[in-house]
Amino acid sequence: MGIAERREKEKIELRALVLSAAKKLFVTKGIEHTTIRNIAEAIDYSVGTVYVYFKDKNAIFHALHSQGFNELGQQLALLMAVENPMERVKALGRVYINFAKANADMYSLMFSQPAPIDYLEEEHADEWKEGVLAFNVLKGTLAQCIEQGYFKGHTLEPLTYMFWSAVHGMCALYISERAKGVNLTDPNTIVERGYEEFLKIIGE
Amino acid sequence: MGIAERREKEKIELRALVLSAAKKLFVTKGIEHTTIRNIAEAIDYSVGTVYVYFKDKNAIFHALHSQGFNELGQQLALLMAVENPMERVKALGRVYINFAKANADMYSLMFSQPAPIDYLEEEHADEWKEGVLAFNVLKGTLAQCIEQGYFKGHTLEPLTYMFWSAVHGMCALYISERAKGVNLTDPNTIVERGYEEFLKIIGE
DNA sequence: AAATTTAATGAACAAGGTTCAGAGGGCAAA
DNA sequence: TTTGCCCTCTGAACCTTGTTCATTAAATTT
Numbered sequence: 001m002g003i004a005e006r007r008e009k010e011k012i013e014l015r016a017l018v019l020s021a022a023k024k025l026f027v028t029k030g031i032e033h034t035t036i037r038n039i040a041e042a043i044d045y046s047v048g049t050v051y052v053y054f055k056d057k058n059a060i061f062h063a064l065h066s067q068g069f070n071e072l073g074q075q076l077a078l079l080m081a082v083e084n085p086m087e088r089v090k091a092l093g094r095v096y097i098n099f100a101k102a103n104a105d106m107y108s109l110m111f112s113q114p115a116p117i118d119y120l121e122e123e124h125a126d127e128w129k130e131g132v133l134a135f136n137v138l139k140g141t142l143a144q145c146i147e148q149g150y151f152k153g154h155t156l157e158p159l160t161y162m163f164w165s166a167v168h169g170m171c172a173l174y175i176s177e178r179a180k181g182v183n184l185t186d187p188n189t190i191v192e193r194g195y196e197e198f199l200k201i202i203g204e
Numbered sequence: 205m206g207i208a209e210r211r212e213k214e215k216i217e218l219r220a221l222v223l224s225a226a227k228k229l230f231v232t233k234g235i236e237h238t239t240i241r242n243i244a245e246a247i248d249y250s251v252g253t254v255y256v257y258f259k260d261k262n263a264i265f266h267a268l269h270s271q272g273f274n275e276l277g278q279q280l281a282l283l284m285a286v287e288n289p290m291e292r293v294k295a296l297g298r299v300y301i302n303f304a305k306a307n308a309d310m311y312s313l314m315f316s317q318p319a320p321i322d323y324l325e326e327e328h329a330d331e332w333k334e335g336v337l338a339f340n341v342l343k344g345t346l347a348q349c350i351e352q353g354y355f356k357g358h359t360l361e362p363l364t365y366m367f368w369s370a371v372h373g374m375c376a377l378y379i380s381e382r383a384k385g386v387n388l389t390d391p392n393t394i395v396e397r398g399y400e401e402f403l404k405i406i407g408e
Numbered sequence: 409a410a411a412t413t414t415a416a417t418g419a420a421c422a423a424g425g426t427t428c429a430g431a432g433g434g435c436a437a438a
Numbered sequence: 439t440t441t442g443c444c445c446t447c448t449g450a451a452c453c454t455t456g457t458t459c460a461t462t463a464a465a466t467t468t
Contacts, residue, residue, distance in 0.1 A: 003435075007445085032236070035424055046448045051426070111380065128385035135386045154404060157388060158397035162374065162405075165398060169373025170366065176315065181332035182339045184361060193362035194369060200358060201366075201405055207466070211414085239455055250417045255457070 015053045017043050019067070022060045027105035031061065061109075068110040069130030072099050076137050085144035090199055092138060093167045097191055100171035108175050111168070138164060151202075170194045219257045221247050223271070226264045231309035235265065265313075272314040273334030276303050280341050289348035294403055296342055297371050301395055304375035312379050315372070342368060355406075374398045 021042040025034040036057060040047045054060045075095050082088040100107040139160040145151055151159060170191045173179050179187045186193075225246040229238040240261060244251045258264045279299050286292040304311040343364040349355055355363060374395045377383050384391045 011446090036426085037424075047425090048427085048448055049446080052446070057425070111376075111382070128382075131382060131385050132387060154401055155397070158394065158401045161377075161383070161388070161394050162370065162398040162401045165373030165377055166366065166370035166402075167373070168377060169369030169371070172315075172376060173365075173369055173372060178315070178332075178335060179365070181335050183336060184365070190362065190365050193359070194366040197358055197362045197366045198370075211465095215415090240457085241455075251456090252417055252458085253415080256415070261456070 011053075014045075014049075018045075018050055018053050019060065019063055023064050023067075023106075026061075026064065026109060031109065064106075065110055066130055068103070068106045069134065071103075071106075072096070072110075073130055073134050073137075075099055076134055080137070085141050085148060086150055088141050089138070089145060089163070092141065093163075093195055093198070096167050097171060097195060100175065101191065104175050107171060111172060135160065135164065166198055167195065215257075218249075218253075222249075222254055222257050223264065223267055227268050227271075227310075230265075230268065230313060235313065268310075269314055270334055272307070272310045273338065275307075275310075276300070276314075277334055277338050277341075279303055280338055284341070289345050289352060290354055292345050293342070293349060293367070296345065297367075297399055297402075300371050301375060301399060304379065305395065308379050311375060315376060339364065339368065370402055371399065 018039060022034070022039050025038055025042065029038075036047055036050050039060075040050050050060075054063070076092055079088055079091050079095060082091055139156065142151070142160050142163065143156055146154065146156060174187075174191045179190050184190050222243060226238070226243050229242055229246065233242075240251055240254050243264075244254050254264075258267070280296055283292055283295050283299060286295055343360065346355070346364050346367065347360055350358065350360060378391075378395045383394050388394050390397075
């Protein structure tokens with residue numbers, strides 16, 4: 001059955017091709033300004049072909065969305081090698097920030113409102129696997145910190161949420177350019193400097 | 205000159221009518237899924253009329269955007285009455301969170317990526333007045349806290365950015381429903397509980 | 409009453425998402 | 439080899455949306 005296999009492989013490859021072209025376009029022109037025709041042209045296939053591999057534009061978006069979370073998740077997972085949990089939380093934040101800044105468009109794609117929600121609502125509601133995974137890595141690490149006597153008097157879940165929010169908030173404001181609008185002395189490093197402040201505060 | 209005045213008043217009123225219809229639609233159906241025709245129908249005017257009052261859809265968006273920031277700004281400004289700066293920062297966060305939760309759609313409209321940027325880039329770049337104002341209220345208050353001996357060893361600007369980010373991040377994640385996806389025990393109160401954790405941490 | 413200014417209209421256009429009947433090429437059975 | 443089936447790929451065609459503009463109609467001024 002070599003032929004069927006080859007065909008299957010070709011299908012997977014073409015699907016991946018669509019995805020990579022879409023990613024490049026989404027990232028450079030923005031999702032709204034990327035047309036299916038653009039994507040088709042970029043890979044030298046017709047419009048219809050794109051629809052053979054994806055139900056609609058939203059499905060393309062969602063595929064990339066997952067991809068982004070997987071990449072981020074992998075990077076965060078690597079830090080499980082750091083023994084000291086307090087060091088690990090700190091590192092988690094840094095890696096997260098680096099990811100967000102290095103993949104700014106991917107990041108805003110991952111967290112931008114409209115599209116993913118549409119998709120999530122349909123039926124894939126509570127199965128946002130990648131996100132849950134990343135959240136639990138952080139939660140687990142903070143749990144260990146608490147065990148070791150850090151964060152006395154704190155409650156795990158809200159603490160985790162707050163930590164994630166602080167880091168996410170800094171990245172989001174940076175990426176949405178709101179930081180620039182506000183006339184900072186050095187907008188480019190504000191996330192890192194903000195994070196340092198955060199670490200100072202949680203380090204007692 | 206009573207006639208000219210009346211006309212002027214009518215123009216302003218119709219403009220406001222467009223705006224309020226647009227707001228309602230943006231908020232219920234989302235910006236992308238609201239069409240100019242929808243707005244026109246809602247107010248029983250023709251499509252063309254909408255364009256008499258607004259250059260394009262983006263201009264409508266921007267007007268609402270400003271409106272949102274003005275409302276938020278006003279609520280925050282009220283807190284200047286609180287003497288103690290440390291109490292004031294805490295209150296600023298609470299009011300901000302209440303605003304975000306009570307006006308969830310308006311908030312996501314205010315901070316959602318695409319549209320405002322388009323507009324900002326054109327020429328209104330560094331004149332994002334409302335945002336700067338709100339940021340400076342927070343910054344000023346934190347400056348007073350530092351004067352009074354709080355936040356030793358911290359730098360004002362990154363500290364302000366971090367504070368804003370933490371609160372914004374919690375609101376943003378809550379509103380984008382990312383909080384739900386992550387299986388929290390009580391998603392509805394997570395922002396408030398997260399904020400309490402934050403206050404605990406900054407209160408040493 | 410006529411002329412002028414102004415606001416409102418909606419048909420028309422361009423561009424984008426999506427569909428679907430059909431072309432074309434490989435593959436297996438005859 | 440030839441025939442017919444099965445898939446993939448195609449792109450014209452449809453519908454919706456943002457946007458424009460010549461035209462209509464009403465109000466105001468002369």
